[in-house]
Amino acid sequence: MEKIIDESKQGESLVLENKKENTRKLFIESYGCAMNFSDSEIVASILSNEGFNTTNKLEDADLVLVNTCSIRDKAEQTVRKRLEKYNAVKKTNPKMKVGVLGCMAERLKSKFLEEEKIVDLVVGPDAYKDLPNLLAEVEDGRDAINVILSKEETYGDISPVRLNSNGVTAFVSITRGCDNMCTFCVVPFTRGRERSRDPQSILEEVNDLWSKGYKEITLLGQNVDSYLWYGGGLKKDFDKATDMQKATATNFAKLLEMCAEAQPKMRIRFSTSNPQDMTLDVVETMAKYDNICKYIHLPVQSGSDRILKEMNRQHTREEYIELINNIKRILPDCTISQDMITGFPTETEEDHQDTLSLMREVKYAFGYMFAYSERPGTLAERKMEDDVPLEVKKRRLQEVIDLQLEHSYEKTQSFIGKTVEILIEKEARKGDKDWSGRNSQNLLCVFPKEHYKVGDYVNVKITSATKTTLIGEPVGYSENN
Secondary structure: OOOOEOHHHOOEEOOOOOOOOOOEEEEEEEOOEHHHHHHHHHHHHHHHOOOEEEOOOHHHOOEEEEEEOOOOHHHHHHHHHHHHHHHHHHOOOOOOEEEEEEHHHHHHOOHHHHHOOOOOEEEOOOOHHHHHHHHHHHHOOOOEEEOOOOOOOOOOOOOOOOOOOOOOEEEEEOEEOOOOOOOOOOHHHHHOOOEEOOHHHHHHHHHHHHHOOOOEEEEEOOOHHHOEEOOOOEHHHHHHOOHHHHHOOEEHHHHHHHHHHHOOOOEEEEEOOOOOOOOHHHHHHHHHOOOEOOEEEOOOEOOOHHHHHHOOOOOOHHHHHHHHHHHHHHOOOOEEEEEEEEOOOOOOHHHHHHHHHHHHHHOOOEEEEEEOOOOOOOHHHHHOOOOOOHHHHHHHHHHHHHHHHHHHHHHHHOOOOOEEEEEEEEEOOOOOOEEEEEOOOOOEEEEEOOOOOOOOEEEEEEEEEOOOEEEEEEEEEOOOO
């Protein structure tokens, strides 16, 4: 649940610039969090060198890959339905090969080959470099699987080929894996232990993106605040590092500063943060640099200390509120969003009310809210009874959503009359007369196109707002153009 899942992007197929010399066609689609979409770009880069061009026509594909998510049962069921679709296409194109990538592949391993007869290869998140070997196995008529989790793999040496969506915003992965053993979460089991990427390779990627016209990056990881580079190795082994390694180590606040200074006109975001790992030097760095966006996604999951303990969240309600208060003190204009789970095992009505009261105290700008669903392999599934009735989970979830919408509306209304800088990302969904983009606080804004274009920084005076969107009039280019 730590991972933000953008419902509008689920099942999006990746299409890249073709190489003339490539003769085979790859259809790849992604489900789940931003990390999965970023990983699909890495996979496409690896396979581009193996003679594959991407296509968005399933029927034309020689190889079909689906990058999967295990965070919720719904995500896994969606993938199984897509496999049924692939199976129907395979009947007319029997040479087509099908592979499952990512977290669901890691969770189910060889069971996938047994359960889904259509699947030819199963590849975990740390094994993408092995794809050429695995494909050779498949082409020789054998099923192929590699779900070995790595202690070193960060894909820092692979330059991802980017989605041709807008050429303005991009993800830059900085960590892989997670050491926080939240009892509801499969991530430590599907993505392995935490390791960080060499900061120089990150800066090279950031600089390369700027040279290609990108205006905004999101530093990406399951837990970005845990970023720690001391020459390689797992974060948990840092205490065994030499004195020189410790003295020259780069933490997340330092990495953020390095990125901000490397490209002063490039917007920088990051996701996801964990309350127990976020330190005030990160917030102070955000305050120091105008190009670091004033937005923090800070999952809490529950407002009840008892439930937080059951979830193994490693922070209390009081500690979380103290962090929120420090953020508001250092960054008064910062927006904060949440992840929230309702109906976790043993959750009482009192626990639920604690969650609502926390929301009233913090007043999040927006959130990602779910009813608890038991995930196989997690500590909660092994040791706790899923004892909150579904109708109770749903009712509590609706109360959380309703309260969040109230607070979201308060937040968007507070911008009316203000002029904010918007980075144009694409056409607005409704009609072709407006542009759509976000402000520093990650709030969506639409405004008339006029003479502006995608990739421009525009000052927009906000004239009205819905619960989710700012509406305004452009007043000129911002100084960042």
